[in-house]
Amino acid sequence: MEAFNKNETVLYNLRMLYEQYGYKRFKMSKFEEYDLYLEYKKFLQTENIITFTDLHGKLYALKPDITLSIAKNANPAQPQKLYYKENVYRASKDTKEYKEITQLGLEYIGEIDSYTMAEAVLLAAKSLKLISDCYILDISHMGFISGLFEQAGLSDVQQEKLLGFLGKKDTHEMLYCCEQYGIEKELSEKIAALCEIYGSFEETLPKIKALAVNAKMSDSIKEMEELYSVLSAMGEGEHINLDFSIVNDMSYYNGVIYRGYVRDVPFSVLSGGRYDNLLQKLGKSCQAIGFAVYVDLLELYDKHSREYDVDVLIQYSENDSPAKIAKLAEEYISQGKSVKVLSVVSEALKYREKVSVSQKGAEE
Secondary structure, eight states: OOSSOHHHHHHHHHHHHHHHTTOEEOOOOSEEEHHHHHHTHHHHTOSOOOEEEOTTSOEEEEOSOSHHHHHHTOOTTSOEEEEEEEEEEEEOTTTOOEEEEEEEEEEEEEOOOHHHHHHHHHHHHHHHHHHOSSEEEEEEEHHHHHHHHHHTTOOHHHHHHHHHHHHTTOHHHHHHHHHHTTOOHHHHHHHHHGGGOEEEHHHHHHHHHHHOOSHHHHHHHHHHHHHHHHHHHTTOGGGEEEETTOOOOTTTOOSEEEEEEETTOSSOSEEEEEOHHHHHHTTOOSEEEEEEEEHHHHHHHHHHHOSOSEEEEEEOOTTSOHHHHHHHHHHHHTTTOOEEEESSOOTTOOEEEEEEHHHHHHHO
16 A cells, blocks of 8 residues: 555655755745735735734734745845745635645745746646646746737736736737727737737747737747747657746736646646746845645546545445454455445445455355
């Protein structure tokens, strides 16, 4: 029998991966002063925060996010390579109930060059590979998108609205809004074309180059090309797609952003990106990039990928001797098999082999 279930093994392997690349474990308190989350609520993308007042009357909150806390405590004087395994507290979008969610991720804080950025994204791809052999990492670039929006002279409010349509791949509404904002037709069509950019790097590169209209967009393309060359050299090229419907708040994110997917889970199990703007808002003169793995979704994947709940099901009746049941269970366990002993069996239970205590005794 395995010492860990699949999910636990994946988490252990992820931690070992990050440590092999020189990332150190970061530990933190379960709560933070509420003012921090109130000021940067937009970065958290949640309205529901659990708060409490301490014995001195100060308002605190259970952590809904890890990145913000790490960024707040960052030391700009030296590069920091950190990873964490912590619990966050959020309201479920479906049930509206609060959940304690385990989150695993890493952050690099310091000066970011081409290699540093590539390492963070490479570790995201390697993380997905540890979860499943069938995975995709979708990449976008906020610098490329903002360069196009700036060319159109859009206000912050207008940019935010168009980002919403881009995230939904809503070309029709994008074109309609561009018309309402008085953007010239050729530029409007380029903005709307972002909704349709999806596919392998080789397939989409000519398309994004055709959209570039300024130096900021050209620099973003060069950055993505350098990134892809590293990922491709490390054998990850076939798992990388460009998808400009991946968007984040421009007031915090400024460079490459990405989401990871594995087979049998309909949601991204990993997300991250470069967030220099957040550090600047916090008064830190440094840059940052990182990602988080959503452990609760890994549990969903584990359920989908598990063919059987147990190797051997042992079913007994009230007439069977407890000693005989225990001996039979021990026999299979000593063979390295997982065993579930039940008198009443659920139809949902999946097992490789079913054994009746009475029948086994009769055979012997």
